[in-house]
Amino acid sequence: MNAHIIGTGSFLPEKVITNFDLAERMETSDEWIVSRTGIRQRHIAVEESTAGMAAEAAQRALTDAGMQAGELEMILLATVSPDHIVPSAACEVQAMLGAVNAVAIELNAACSGFVFALNTAQAYIRAGIYTKILVVGVETLSKLVDWTDRSTCILFGDGAGAAVVTASENRGIMDFIQFSDGAKGEALLCDARPLHNLFVRQELKQEYVKMDGQEVFKFAVRRVSESIDQLLERNGLSSGEIDCYILHQANARIIASVIKHLKADADKFPTNVERCGNTSGASVPLLLDELNRAGHLKEGDRVIMSGFGGGLTWGSIYMVW
Numbered sequence: 001m002n003a004h005i006i007g008t009g010s011f012l013p014e015k016v017i018t019n020f021d022l023a024e025r026m027e028t029s030d031e032w033i034v035s036r037t038g039i040r041q042r043h044i045a046v047e048e049s050t051a052g053m054a055a056e057a058a059q060r061a062l063t064d065a066g067m068q069a070g071e072l073e074m075i076l077l078a079t080v081s082p083d084h085i086v087p088s089a090a091c092e093v094q095a096m097l098g099a100v101n102a103v104a105i106e107l108n109a110a111c112s113g114f115v116f117a118l119n120t121a122q123a124y125i126r127a128g129i130y131t132k133i134l135v136v137g138v139e140t141l142s143k144l145v146d147w148t149d150r151s152t153c154i155l156f157g158d159g160a161g162a163a164v165v166t167a168s169e170n171r172g173i174m175d176f177i178q179f180s181d182g183a184k185g186e187a188l189l190c191d192a193r194p195l196h197n198l199f200v201r202q203e204l205k206q207e208y209v210k211m212d213g214q215e216v217f218k219f220a221v222r223r224v225s226e227s228i229d230q231l232l233e234r235n236g237l238s239s240g241e242i243d244c245y246i247l248h249q250a251n252a253r254i255i256a257s258v259i260k261h262l263k264a265d266a267d268k269f270p271t272n273v274e275r276c277g278n279t280s281g282a283s284v285p286l287l288l289d290e291l292n293r294a295g296h297l298k299e300g301d302r303v304i305m306s307g308f309g310g311g312l313t314w315g316s317i318y319m320v321w
């Protein structure tokens with residue numbers, strides 16, 4: 001059995017900040033941001049919480065799937081920006097939905113979060129343990145970003161996306177591949193609470209996201225291309241046989257480099273990075289929901305999803321829609 005997506009949903013905060021808005025507050029310009037990243041605007045949480053956005057996206061996915069929250073057996077929620085350490089956003093979403101029969105688990109794999117969570121759902125479904133799983137990717141990156149650091153704050157946005165998966169014999173995830181390289185973790189770093197106890201009071205060193213932009217750029221282009229190549233090869237497919245590539249929306253130039261490497265048709269790589277910025281773990285399900293609602297994905301379409309980011313982590317999925 002395969003994990004097959006039967007419903008999608010997403011949520012974006014109401015407040016939009018354009019590059020022009022940013023240029024009024026810091027030394028930057030629309031031209032610089034668009035030429036380096038493709039980003040024109042991003043949504044930023046003002047009233048919204050991480051769990052609230054996730055629950056809204058999840059409810060929309062359940063409605064799309066025609067499923068009641070009480071039917072869910074598991075909630076897998078990917079985030080690096082929860083509202084609390086305890087309870088997890090996964091448990092908060094369970095409560096908000098009234099998904100009383102679901103076990104709720106949170107997963108931190110940064111921008112690969114949704115892809116890794118979907119792979120985890122696949123493993124549970126393959127093992128025959130569960131058949132009805134909600135997978136969510138949600139981020140409020142705006143609270144982890146240093147708004148005085150123009151090289152990072154222009155990149156990120158907030159939002160949530162969700163998918164309901166059930167077991168299918170012929171459709172859904174056919175194969176996946178996923179990796180981590182913890183030795184390169186410093187390339188994209190944000191500290192948690194430091195050690196404060198009876199014996200030690202450490203200072204918080206890296207309160208906000210710090211990134212080696214060029215290192216991360218090179219990593220992303222190389223590893224995403226490589227993982228897609230591997231997935232295509234072991235499934236006997238050429239890049240032209242894929243109908244749609246849903247890549248993590250970090251940067252339009254990274255996506256363009258992957259297209260060039262695969263010698264693929266650019267029309268098969270839809271984007272929303274220009275409107276949403278990099279929403280980390282939320283970006284793949286946000287784009288997926290946009291495509292699904294627009295009727296862009298047809299039964300039997302071959303789809304590749306790729307996530308990559310902090311950890312470092314990366315991975316790709318091959319699924320039949």
Ligand code: COA
Binds near residue numbers: 251
């Ligand atoms: N506006 C104007 N100038 C800026 C700027 C901004 N928002 N941010 C940085 N600059 C300046 C720098 O200060 C530097 O100036 P200097 O030459 O006077 O020192 C110059 O632009 C070049 O900086 P650099 O960091 O070399 O730029 P870059 O071409 O590497 O682009 C990124 C920066 C972040 C856009 C690029 O490295 C990138 O896209 N990396 C991948 C990031 C990513 O996607 N991360 C998430 C992965 S999940």
